[in-house]
Amino acid sequence: MKGLAVNNSMRKRGLYLGVLPETAADKNGSMPLTLDHDLDALPQAGRRLTVAELAEHVDDLAGRLWAAGVRPGERIAIHKVANFDVWVLASAAARVGAVPVMLSPALDAATVGALLGRLEQPHLLTDVHKLDVLADVPLADLTNRVIIVAGSRPGAASLTEFAGSPRVQPVLQGLDEPAIITHTSGTTGLPKLIVHTPRTQRARLRPQLFLLSLMRKRETVAISIPFVHSRLYAAMALCLLQGMPVLLMRESAPDKVATFFLKNRPGLIEVLPNSLMEWEGLTDDPRKPFASVKYFSSTFDAIHPGTMSRLLNSSARRAPLFFQIYGQSEVGPAVGRPYFRKTAHRTDGRCVGFALPGSARVRVVSRGGKRPSKKNPGFIEVKWPGIAKAYFGEQERYDANLNGGWWRTGDVGYFTWRGCLHMLDREVDVIPGVTSSLEIEDLVLGRLRELSELVVVSGPNSEPIPVICTHEDKPLDRDRWREAVAEFPHLAAPVQIPFAELPRTGTLKVRRTELSRKLGENMTDPA
Incomplete structure (x- = not known):
């Protein structure tokens, strides 16, 4: 890949993580970001940053990665303890034109080794803790070089030793070249490596920008999403570009969440559905940690109506809203719908949403010649520019999911006469005799x-x-x-x-x- 100099026309057509903090700092440099944890790669940064300081840290780490030998077009697998510096390091890698590959800290050593092998000699950016976990993985054979974020280990370069390295000019990929690689959840086996491009990432912002435009004022946004997940990179882009103060959360224990919310008072929270179930008990907390929340958002799994109802009733804001978006890492947001305080408890949780402005086209294809319905659900398929580019190292598997540009999600469902998409089950989870x-x-x-x-x-x-x-x-x-x-x-x-x-x-x-x-x-x- 040949690096391209930064130019504004390309920025408008694609989302470039490496220059995103810099772009946001030009408009909202004093906007705060508050963390509930310290950064391993930047221990002196503290837990409260401005966007301008964030851009400076990304630029600094990009210089260090360049000094460590990372070059445009090379893949750099980032696998370390969960921490927001994962996002900062990915942005720094993208700034030098490399392709960050986000490997969850929850993956076991054998899975990490298999994915490194599939990546064909990537750099590995990790920490001393994960090096201990990967002790039996032949990293010398599987990687170009191993870089740790801090400290020292034989055979590994450390970003600490490159502190103060000269800054480098940012490099942009082509609009349809790999920009970042994330992976699937691996619920049915070895995770697939999903290739995102500047164009596909930019397309995914459109429907969510529309939703944000409906908000009467900017709100402080609390984000509790795995730092390696593709959704985090879209959420951070939206917050930075729209000038919305961010709370970045690593802790998920209900008592710690309550304390953090009471201190920082978010107006919008984006959280994993299962985390919200874990936090459901906080709706009875007399301190009312959700009192400030006007908007609840979830984009991973459908969430149970009872949980939504209790969360909405715990808000002290006028007319709070729960917005659910149905999609997956390969396609981004597909459909969505709002839930309201007075009606959420009696809503059909299988109705996952309607088409969003600027978003994907969705269809349901018959599985056996019969019209898709609740009793005969069909395959849910999606088509739009936000679909990921490829599965790295598994192009045939990726191509098998495409039919004339339509992506088969692996879910089954049907449309109601009102146009609501009902998602009943994953295809692999369908049980004979069970509707859903x-x-x-x-x-x-x-x-x-x-x-x-x-x-x-x-x-x-x-x-x-x-x-x-x-x-x-x-x-x-x-x-x-x-x-x-x-x-x-x-x-x-x-x-x-x-x-x-x-x-x-x-x-x-x-x-x-x-x-x-x-x-x-x-x-x-x-x-």
Whole structure:
């Protein structure tokens, strides 16, 4: 790849992470960013930065990466302890024209090794803690070089030793060249590496910019999303370009979240759905940590109506709003819909949204020749410029998902006569005789507040088995359970497990395939 000098026309057509902080600083340099943690790569930066200071740190780290030998077009895998400096380092890598590859800190060593092999000799940017975890991975064979953010280790360069390196001019990729690589959640196996370009990233901002334009005033935005996830890079771009103060969260324990919110009073929060379920108990906290929140936003999994209702009722703002966007890492935002305080509790949680202005076209394709409906859901497909460019190292797998430019999401559902897309299940999670596992989960969780999680998976004989977790792992009242599921006589007896034993991804999605496999093993174990 040949680096291109920065020019304004390219910036307008693509989203370039490497110059984003600089661009934002020109307009809103004094805008604050507040963190609930310290930065490993920048220990002196503190927990409160301005956008101008953020741009300076990105420029500084870009110079250090250049001095460490990172060059335009090269891939640099970033795999370190969860921290906002992951975003800062990715932006610095992009500034020198490299392609940051975001590897979740939740990945095990074997998975990291497999992905490094697929990346064909990338640089690895990590920390001493992760080097210990990767001790049995042959990094010398799999990587170009290993760079750590601080400290020292034999065989690894350290960014600390390059402090004070000369600054370098930013480099822009072509609009359709790789700009950043993220990965799928890996719920069904080894994660796929998703290639995003400046053009696809810019396209994904359009529908969300429209939604932000409906806000009467700028709000402080709290973001609690994995720092390696593609959604964070869109969310940060929106906040920086729109001049919205940001709260960046690593901590997820409810008591720490409450303290942080009470001190900083966010008006908008973007959080993983499963984190919101974990924080649901805070709606009864007499300190009212959600009182300042006008807008709740979630873009990963559909969230249960009961949870939305309790969150909306915990806000002290006039007419609070919960906005849910349905999409996936490969396609970005596809459809969305608002929920309101008075009606959220009785909303059909499977109705995930309507077309958004400036967003994707969505269709549902028949699976067996019948018109898609609730009883015969079809394949959900998406088409628009925001679709990711490729799966790195797996182009055939990527191409297999495309049909005339339409991307098959892997979900099944149907459209109502009002035009609402109903997403019923992942295709791989469909259980014979069950209209929608997710619908059952929505309804039962709304009836039994003692449940912290409910997942319906396929058993050894394809029977639907409800796996349940309760708050504080208390025993389930079986009479209350039978009453709650009376309309679902096809459900097998519930299996209760501790919440901590649920297999999850880095975005807290339940690994349903893995959970189903473990159930099968336990049920057939002669012991």
